[in-house]
Amino acid sequence: MKYKLGDFVRFVDERMEGYVTRIIDENMIGVTGEDDFEIPVLASKVTSVYGHQSGGNAAGINPAATIIPTAEFKAKGVYLGVVGDTKAASVVHFNLVNDTSYQLLATFKTEKQQYKGEYIGIVAPNSAVVIYSAQLADIQLWPKFNLQILYYTQQDMKPETPLLFNDKFKAKDFSGAKKTVPVINQPGWLIRLDEPEMMLDAEKLKESFFKPAAEKQQVDKPKGEVDLHIEKLRDDYQFINSQEILHIQLDYFKKSLDAAIVHQLPDITFIHGAGNGILRHELHKQLGKHPKVQTFMDARKEKFGYGATKVLLK
Structure with a gap:
């Protein structure tokens, strides 16, 4: 191909x-x-069509050594940066990001019933290269990744331990907020490859179990208008199926309604959109049997159309 x-x-x-x-x-x-x-x-x-480039950033390979003062030599900073294509929004590119002073000698294979070589090359210091591209919505079909990295420099530096990343991504791996990917300076999901495993702080863990009840039950005051569109609630919404999306929206709705009741708000408006009407129907069903709800109605049509519900609380 x-x-x-x-x-x-x-x-x-x-x-x-x-x-x-x-x-x-x-x-x-x-x-x-x-x-x-x-x-x-x-x-x-x-x-x-020549002259067009995809949204990925492929770095040029430059194996020539550059002498860097030892005090300025950067030994850590190897990432996988997953960014969207600037033209084809349904595609994401996996960038191997080298934010160190080493040259990285990398090999990358995918495993799905059989192994397939995807990339081999040298990633120069402070550069990035696209090693894989995939359909965003097909995360459950993505293969297992096998990435091996060696560090190289001609300078008098203690050799770093080679890196091995051998894993299969799941939707939850992209549940966090997007960050600015180093070197390529684009928003995306960032996976640190050279960071040691986090060590649990026993004292902090113990403190979390023995917090006063009042501190544990503190509820933030909600805004008067709560937007339930999934893109407002989760950064990884592209990876979530419709059933899970509805569950997330209803859970956020319940928490916001409870918070409004705790803070004794007179009313609260939920923006659910028109769509297929399923979310609106579920909201109205739960509001209709809630003991703290006085009544509910379509919010101002000139502002929301038929995409929002205003709730009056007792």
Whole structure:
């Protein structure tokens, strides 16, 4: 397969173009155009459009040594940075980020019934290279990653222990907030590869068990308008199925309603959107039997349309 995710291509027989957003098999690819509709097409029926680059940042390899004063030599800072493609939003790129003063000699294979070599090369100091690309929504289908890294420098430095990352990603691995990925300076999920395992602080752990009840039960005062759209609640919403999304939204709704009651708010508005109406229906069902709810109604239509519910509390 000569194409990879994020490549910009043009159809041979039609006046259409777009980005490769899926590798179906050795002969078929999925191409997404400006209308965000993915079209399956034979790879032989498209051609590359040169001058376009995908959102990944591939660093040039420069194995030449640069002498760095020992005091300024940076020994730590190896990451996997997962960032979205700037053109094909459904695609993410795995960047091997070298924020150290070493050259990294890296090999990367994927494992899914069989092993497949994906990348081999040298990552220069303070640079990054894309080693893998994948469909964001297909995380459950992603293969297991096997990444091996050796450190190299001509300088008089004690050799670092080689790194081995051998794991399969799950949706929960991307549940945290996005951060700025070093070197490439793009927002994304950051996995530190050269950080030792966290050691539990026994005293802090003990303190967490013996906090006063009042401190444990402190409830923050909610805002008057609570947005339940999943993209407002979780950064990893692209990886979550519809059933889990509804569970997360209802859980946040319950906590916000309880907090409004604790703080004796006269009313609170939940923004649920119009959509297919499932979330609105579930909210209304629970509000209808809540002992602390006086009544509820559609919020101001000129502001929210039919996408919000105002709740009057007793």
